[in-house]
Amino acid sequence: PYVDFDSLPKVEGQPHGNAWGLWGENDELGTLNYLTPEVVKRAVQEVKTGVSIQLDLRLDHFQERLVGREPFGHQIIDFKERLKGTPDEVFGHDDVVSLNTQSSSQWDGLRHIAVQHCGLYYNGMKHRDIDEKLEDGRLGIHRWAERGGIVGRGVLLDYHGWREQTGKPAIAANSTFSITTDELDQVAQHQNVDFQGGDILIIRSGFTAWHTHAGPEERQASIQRSTFVGVEASLQSVKWLWNHHFAAVAGDTIAFESQPISFGVEGKMNLHEWLLGHWGTPIGELWDLERLSEVCRARKQWSFLLTSAPLNVFGGVGSPPNVLAIL
Numbered sequence: 001p002y003v004d005f006d007s008l009p010k011v012e013g014q015p016h017g018n019a020w021g022l023w024g025e026n027d028e029l030g031t032l033n034y035l036t037p038e039v040v041k042r043a044v045q046e047v048k049t050g051v052s053i054q055l056d057l058r059l060d061h062f063q064e065r066l067v068g069r070e071p072f073g074h075q076i077i078d079f080k081e082r083l084k085g086t087p088d089e090v091f092g093h094d095d096v097v098s099l100n101t102q103s104s105s106q107w108d109g110l111r112h113i114a115v116q117h118c119g120l121y122y123n124g125m126k127h128r129d130i131d132e133k134l135e136d137g138r139l140g141i142h143r144w145a146e147r148g149g150i151v152g153r154g155v156l157l158d159y160h161g162w163r164e165q166t167g168k169p170a171i172a173a174n175s176t177f178s179i180t181t182d183e184l185d186q187v188a189q190h191q192n193v194d195f196q197g198g199d200i201l202i203i204r205s206g207f208t209a210w211h212t213h214a215g216p217e218e219r220q221a222s223i224q225r226s227t228f229v230g231v232e233a234s235l236q237s238v239k240w241l242w243n244h245h246f247a248a249v250a251g252d253t254i255a256f257e258s259q260p261i262s263f264g265v266e267g268k269m270n271l272h273e274w275l276l277g278h279w280g281t282p283i284g285e286l287w288d289l290e291r292l293s294e295v296c297r298a299r300k301q302w303s304f305l306l307t308s309a310p311l312n313v314f315g316g317v318g319s320p321p322n323v324l325a326i327l
């Protein structure tokens with residue numbers, strides 16, 4: 001159901017705009033419920049040339065510890081070493097990866113961030129149940145894998161490109177600059193984009209472009225300061241995001257919203273708890289939107305089929321998105 005923000009029913013103990021129960025009290029998919037077979041079939045119509053573009057950065061792309069996370073690890077194992085002392089002699093390999101699922105391009109899943117004032121996750125799941133009821137798996141990332149991944153109509157808003165093309169001064173991606181929804185509307189108008197219910201919104205802020213060109217010291221200092229461009233955390237943004245009925249949102253920044261994020265600060269908003277906690281909306285971060293933005297600009301086509309196959313990890317919190325845009 002596409003229910004307007006102001007018309008959402010009251011949920012006991014939660015601020016207006018909470019969507020628990022909208023898809024049933026046991027629902028674990030939140031706004032992914034917008035991705036019906038009809039919405040997916042419509043999304044397939046966006047494929048005009050058959051060009052497919054990878055939006056995952058390499059898993060070892062970031063050498064820095066983003067948000068203090070362990071960087072990616074990779075070990076190649078020679079069969080000869082592994083089988084030493086046995087009669088078998090095989091030329092071949094295995095490999096082992098160690099991965100914080102949020103150390104490069106990622107989805108934030110519904111176990112990532114709770115509604116802060118009560119410590120409850122989407123549809124009321126308790127914080128301690130995630131740590132203690134291991135066999136439960138509720139809200140785990142495997143739910144997205146089981147449902148057939150995340151497939152729908154992706155729409156790119158190239159905020160960074162729009163600033164360049166309309167002669168606006170460049171913004172520093174490693175600053176607290178907040179992108180407002182008024183600006184996002186202007187970008188949509190500039191690109192001649194009309195949103196549809198169930199779209200997957202993707203915003204190019206210029207973060208990855210900055211990261212690629214910054215030296216290691218500037219990167220490290222910025223990551224320690226933790227100030228980064230992103231969508232403004234405000235009631236206006238919350239209403240705008242909900243009222244477009246996005247199935248999921250994503251971007252090229254560390255946190256989608258501008259950083260630092262105010263978690264649990266009286267009178268301050270954060271988009272993570274609204275998206276993940278109140279609505280069950282996946283948040284994609286650190287996606288590589290550089291080539292996609294070039295192709296979209298050249299074709300004047302900003303919507304495409306988007307496919308993502310998250311890791312099938314029972315009870316998982318986040319995942320590399322394994323995401324493709326097909327135009």
Ligand code: UVW
Pocket residue numbers: 067102108254255261285
């Ligand atoms: C934070 O939670 C601060 O960022 P992320 O969404 O990458 O986890």
